Amino acid sequence: MQHQIKEINKTEKEITFELSSEEFGKFKDQILKEVSQNAKIKGFRPGKVPQDMAENIFGKEEAILEDVAKEAINFSWHNFMHDKNWIVVEGPEISIIKAAFQNPFIFKAKITIVPEFSIPKNYKDIVKKIEHKKIEIKSEEIERSLEWLRKSRASLKNVERGAQKGDSIEVDFSTKSAGKELKGGSAKDYKFILGEGRLLPGFEDSIVGMKAGEHKEFSLKAPKDFWNKEIQGSAIDCVVDLKKVEEVVLPELSDELAKTIGNFKDVEDLKNNIEKNLVAEKKHEEKERWRMEALEAISQKADILIPEKLAERELEAMRDELTKNITSFGMSFADYIKRLNKTEEEFLKSFRLQAQKRVSGALLLKELVRLENISVEDQEMEKYAQEQLARFGYDKAGAEKKISPEDLRLYAREFLSNEKVFEFLESLV
Numbered sequence: 001m002q003h004q005i006k007e008i009n010k011t012e013k014e015i016t017f018e019l020s021s022e023e024f025g026k027f028k029d030q031i032l033k034e035v036s037q038n039a040k041i042k043g044f045r046p047g048k049v050p051q052d053m054a055e056n057i058f059g060k061e062e063a064i065l066e067d068v069a070k071e072a073i074n075f076s077w078h079n080f081m082h083d084k085n086w087i088v089v090e091g092p093e094i095s096i097i098k099a100a101f102q103n104p105f106i107f108k109a110k111i112t113i114v115p116e117f118s119i120p121k122n123y124k125d126i127v128k129k130i131e132h133k134k135i136e137i138k139s140e141e142i143e144r145s146l147e148w149l150r151k152s153r154a155s156l157k158n159v160e161r162g163a164q165k166g167d168s169i170e171v172d173f174s175t176k177s178a179g180k181e182l183k184g185g186s187a188k189d190y191k192f193i194l195g196e197g198r199l200l201p202g203f204e205d206s207i208v209g210m211k212a213g214e215h216k217e218f219s220l221k222a223p224k225d226f227w228n229k230e231i232q233g234s235a236i237d238c239v240v241d242l243k244k245v246e247e248v249v250l251p252e253l254s255d256e257l258a259k260t261i262g263n264f265k266d267v268e269d270l271k272n273n274i275e276k277n278l279v280a281e282k283k284h285e286e287k288e289r290w291r292m293e294a295l296e297a298i299s300q301k302a303d304i305l306i307p308e309k310l311a312e313r314e315l316e317a318m319r320d321e322l323t324k325n326i327t328s329f330g331m332s333f334a335d336y337i338k339r340l341n342k343t344e345e346e347f348l349k350s351f352r353l354q355a356q357k358r359v360s361g362a363l364l365l366k367e368l369v370r371l372e373n374i375s376v377e378d379q380e381m382e383k384y385a386q387e388q389l390a391r392f393g394y395d396k397a398g399a400e401k402k403i404s405p406e407d408l409r410l411y412a413r414e415f416l417s418n419e420k421v422f423e424f425l426e427s428l429v
Contacts, residue, residue, distance in 0.1 A: 001076055011089075011307040014110045016097075017076050024105040027072045031064050069099050073107055087114040087363070089310045112307050119367055120301040127294050127428050135282045137275050145274045146253060149261060156246040162209040163245045165195030169207065170244040175200070176237045184335070193248070200226075203238060210242045227339040291422050295361040304360050315348070315355040368421045376416045385412040 001023060006014040073094060081088075091111035098106040120126065156168055163169050168191060175185035192198055194207060202220045210216055217239050222231045251257050255266040264270040319333075326336045337347050368374070385408050394403075 001079075003076075003080060008110075010115050010305055012110065012112050014108055015080065015092075016108050017073075017080070017106065019072060019076065019105040021102050021104055024068070024072055024103075025101065027075070028064070028068045028101060031067050031071060065099060065101070069096060069105065069107075072105055073109075076107075077109060085116075086111075087366075089113060089307050089313075112309050114307060114310065114363060115305045117302050117304045117363075117367070119298065119364070119371055123298050123301070124428050126297050126301065127425050130290060130294050130297060130429070132290055132429070133286055135279060135286060137278050137282070141278055142271055142274050145278070146271070150250045150253060150257075151248070153251050153257070153260070155249045155251075157249050159245050159247050160211065161245070162211050163194055163207055163242065165204075165208060166248060167194050168192075168246040168248055169194050169242060171207070172241040172243065174239045177231050177234050182231065182236070189243070200236060200238075206238070207240060207242065210240070210245075212242055212245050214242050216240045216242070225341060227341050229338065229341070291425075292361070294422075294425050295364055296357065299357075299360045299364055302360075302364065304363055306356055306359050306363075310359055311352065311356050314359050315352050318351060318355055318358070319348075365418045365421050368424075369417045372421070372424060374417055374420045374424070376413050376420070380416055381409055381412045384416055385409060388412070 001020075002018045004016045006016070008014055073096075077092060089112040092109035093111070094107060094109055096107045098104065159167075170189060170191045172188050173186060173190065175182045194204055197204065200220060201223055206216065206218045206220070217237070220236045220238060222228070222234050222236055224233045226232045253267060258264040258267050258270040261270060262273070264273060322336075323333045326333065331339075334344075337344050340347060388408070389403075
């Protein structure tokens with residue numbers, strides 16, 4: 001078998017394969033042997049049909065040429081790639097140039113790869129310069145957590161007075177601009193805390209003082225920098241029917257409250273627990289920040305050329321992930337973009353940069369695993385895989401119906417390899 005490699009550009013290659021008629025003929029013999037073993041012909045037991053008879057019956061070129069070509073291509077490609085360290089992003093895209101028995105078989109394979117790159121020799125020195133930020137917990141942070149806990153256990157008291165900021169209210173409302181109803185600008189039985197600023201600026205201020213059962217119509221002007229570009233600077237006509245006003249009654253911060261929240265002796269014990277959790281949360285955030293900064297610092301010296309197709313694939317995955325998250329909050333991707341006061345093109349431009357960084361980081365980790373001879377034992381991989389299944393409430397039998405065991409093992413091996421790389425980098429500091 002002969003092959004010739006053509007560099008289309010830095011990320012694309014085209015390999016031309018040529019098999020002699022004798023080499024191609026061996027694949028024909030292999031296919032005919034399989035046919036004779038599986039053929040059902042009257043007078044012969046399964047698997048006992050003579051190969052020459054199978055060839056006379058099934059060996060017409062148009063009947064088996066496609067199968068022979070597929071077998072030849074698969075064997076040739078895997079044999080060619082056996083000793084290559086290429087990271088193939090897409091392909092192979094196969095095109096057959098010449099296929100006929102008693103003739104050379106010629107085909108081309110086009111692939112997109114990540115060009116070879118090298119980790120800078122001084123990468124350890126680069127990492128050593130990246131400092132960890134000191135973890136500090138301010139008293140205000142603890143107070144905010146305590147306030148949140150009090151609000152989560154608040155009770156509502158129906159009141160007949162005018163609505164005040166901080167009250168829980170229920171309204172029916174509608175909005176129009178130039179006589180047309182705004183999309184998503186009306187609701188029935190809508191409950192919210194007055195004064196939290198969830199709605200159009202000025203809308204909540206106009207409700208302050210209203211009593212349950214009252215009707216009010218008023219106009220507002222949307223800010224010029226409002227997230228919804230369609231109504232920026234426009235006059236908005238609003239109609240509100242206030243149905244209920246409830247005072248939010250917060251429980252007193254006491255030892256008794258602390259005991260109802262969890263297994264805490266008193267308020268001081270609760271505060272200590274909050275501080276402990278805030279420290280753990282900030283440590284995790286700092287660890288992730290340091291790791292990303294370390295990868296970014298190495299990446300800037302590694303000169304990694306990321307194929308456009310790989311970046312686009314990661315961008316699409318990130319967009320799908322974001323869409324799933326914002327949909328769970330009842331918002332569409334288009335509305336989310338509007339709230340950011342950006343066009344989709346502007347948003348995707350910034351998102352694409354993040355996608356390139358993620359791809360670059362993943363490639364660096366892969367290369368560092370190879371460079372530092374980092375390995376994951378099968379027992380480690382299996383243990384982690386089972387821990388993840390248990391975390392999401394699966395047993396092994398149930399998981400295999402929904403999750404590919406091989407995919408789970410590959411994920412576990414990659415995750416643990418990356419963790420070992422990060423732990424190695426952290427040990428340098």
